[in-house]
Each structure stands twice: as C-alpha cells, then as structure tokens.
Amino acid sequence: MKALVFGSLNIDLIFSVDHIVSPGETISSSSLIKSAGGKGANQAAALAKAGLPVYMAGKIGQDGTFLLSLLQSYGVNTDRVVRYEGATGQALIQLDKNRQNAILLFSGGNAQITIEEILRTLEEFGRGDLIVLQNEIVHVQKIMEAAKNRGLTICLNPSPYDQKIETLPLDLVNILFVNEIEGAALAGKGAETPLPQVLDRLVTRFPGAEIILTAGKDGAYYGFKDIREKGAIVDMPVVDTTGAGDTFTGYFIAARSRNMPIDRALAIACKAASYAVSRMGAMEAIPLAAEIF
Ligand code: RIB
Numbered sequence: 085m086k087a088l089v090f091g092s093l094n095i096d097l098i099f100s101v102d103h104i105v106s107p108g109e110t111i112s113s114s115s116l117i118k119s120a121g122g123k124g125a126n127q128a129a130a131l132a133k134a135g136l137p138v139y140m141a142g143k144i145g146q147d148g149t150f151l152l153s154l155l156q157s158y159g160v161n162t163d164r165v166v167r168y169e170g171a172t173g174q175a176l177i178q179l180d181k182n183r184q185n186a187i188l189l190f191s192g193g194n195a196q197i198t199i200e201e202i203l204r205t206l207e208e209f210g211r212g213d214l215i216v217l218q219n220e221i222v223h224v225q226k227i228m229e230a231a232k233n234r235g236l237t238i239c240l241n242p243s244p245y246d247q248k249i250e251t252l253p254l255d256l257v258n259i260l261f262v263n264e265i266e267g268a269a270l271a272g273k274g275a276e277t278p279l280p281q282v283l284d285r286l287v288t289r290f291p292g293a294e295i296i297l298t299a300g301k302d303g304a305y306y307g308f309k310d311i312r313e314k315g316a317i318v319d320m321p322v323v324d325t326t327g328a329g330d331t332f333t334g335y336f337i338a339a340r341s342r343n344m345p346i347d348r349a350l351a352i353a354c355k356a357a358s359y360a361v362s363r364m365g366a367m368e369a370i371p372l373a374a375e376i377f
C-alpha cells in the first residue's frame with residue numbers, strides 16, 4: 085500500500101503575542117519563528133514519522149525548498165511536488181499567552197495546482213493505495229473523483245472548513261476526519277450538541293465512511309455503522325496546538341495500516357497529538373514512531 089498526500093505546503097510564521105490582535109489594533113510579538121507547515125505536508129510528515137511509505141504532491145515556489153528537505157529527512161517522497169515561479173503558501177500564526185492561535189493563510193502554490201498535474205500524479209497510484217486530502221488546495225473535487233476512479237481509498241480532513249466542503253462529493257470518502265466545529269457543521273447541529281450525537285448524525289449522513297471526530301482535550305470519537313469507540317489524550321503541557329489534528333490524522337491512518345484495532349489506533353493517534361501539542365511548531369513537533377508505538 086502506498087499513501088499519497090495531495091495537499092498544502094506552507095511556510096508557517098509563528099508570532100508569539102500576549103493576545104490575538106483585534107481589528108484596528110497594532111501589537112508587538114515577543115518572538116517570531118519561521119517553521120514548516122501546511123496541513124498536507126504536516127500529514128505527510130506524520131505518516132512518514134509513523135513509519136508508512138508516503139508520497140507528497142503539491143506545489144511550492146523557490147522559498148519552499150526547506151520544506152522539501154525536511155519532508156525528505158522524514159522519508160517522504162517529494163518527487164511529485166511541483167515548483168513554480170511564484171511564492172509558497174504561507175500561514176501567519178498568532179500564538180497567545182494562553183496557547184490559543186489564530187491563523188491567516190496565503191495560498192501561494194497551493195492554489196496553482198493544475199488538473200494536468202493531478203491526473204499525472206494519480207496515474208502512478210491505484211487500487212490498494214490510499215490518498216489523504218485536506219481543504220487547503222484547489223481542485224479537491226477533481227482529485228477525489230479521479231482517485232475514486234482509480235480505486236484509491238479516500239481519507240478527507242475537510243479543514244479549514246468553509247462552504248466549499250458541502251459542494252464536494254463527500255459520499256466518495258472512506259475515512260472522514262473532522263474536529264468538533266467541522267463535525268457539527270457537517271452534521272447540521274449546533275456547537276453545543278453533545279459529541280456522541282454529532283457522531284451519530286455523521287454516521288447516518290455518510291454511511292460508507294468511517295468517521296473520526298477529534299475533540300481536543302476530550303480525545304477522539306470513532307463511528308462506523310454500529311461501532312462506536314473513544315480515545316483519550318495523554319496529559320501533556322500545552323505549548324502549541326498547531327498541527328495537532330494533522331498529527332492525529334497521520335498516526336491514525338498509520339496505525340490502521342498496521343492492522344491495529346480501532347481502539348488501539350485511537351489511543352496511538354491521541355498520544356501522538358498530545359506529544360505534538362507539547363512542542364512548538366507544526367511539522368517539527370510531530371513525534372517519531374519510537375516515542376509513540
Ligand atoms: O494544521 C496546521 C497547519 O494549518 C499549519 O501548519 C498552517 O500551515 C496551516 O495550514
């Protein structure tokens with residue numbers, strides 16, 4: 085089985101601030117760290133660190149070369165990441181004293197991926213392989229349809245959530261990863277709805293998909309047909325939550341690929357995410373397999 089992550093690669097600029105800046109306000113940050121991120125690249129890094137053979141596809145500018153070097157150092161095959169003349173995607177991340185963040189994205193190369201590049205990449209993958217997608221690149225619908233035609237298993241993390249998600253062919257998804265906000269939106273429920281109810285609604289709405297609902301400190305919920313499981317986090321000091329969901333996604337898929345039962349895969353993924361939040365940054369904060377399995 086080959087795992088293909090078709091997704092975003094971003095340069096993350098992390099500003100440490102007292103509080104998230106308000107409209108019209110100017111504040112200073114106590115530090116600025118440039119690090120590697122992008123939901124797609126983070127998920128590829130998590131899969132590779134968890135020990136899976138991983139292929140990354142996406143688009144970067146010259147300023148993103150360090151992202152490729154880092155991914156390669158984790159064992160990710162980056163041959164399908166295309167370079168172009170413009171800028172790499174960027175995420176301006178404000179991290180406040182309570183470890184809350186706010187993220188402003190510039191799509192850069194993530195919005196320049198072409199249909200031709202998508203079809204060319206997918207030609208190398210087929211039945212038995214798996215594709216991991218998020219919502220930070222263009223043409224997600226096209227990728228889903230082409231991947232399904234080639235028999236790939238589709239894992240979707242519809243993040244960051246926006247109106248476009250409802251226009252995607254969500255019935256093609258085999259494994260759906262959502263957080264509380266995305267889950268409630270897709271379930272058509274209010275934010276205060278108990279998570280087991282949100283999960284039940286998602287299972288009914290997407291009967292062909294395994295649903296994983298992540299819930300921060302409350303761990304993660306799993307639902308498929310009549311099966312329900314729950315995983316708990318490991319108590320770790322929270323330094324930076326950026327990329328925690330990406331870490332969870334990569335480790336859950338890796339654990340299932342190792343034929344671990346659902347409850348064990350949830351525990352592994354929750355543990356990996358707990359370790360990730362105890363460190364600064366996204367991609368570099370993702371733990372190694374030896375720390376987790
Ligand atoms: O999921 C975390 C990621 O979201 C960050 O690395 C940032 O690049 C944004 O895309």
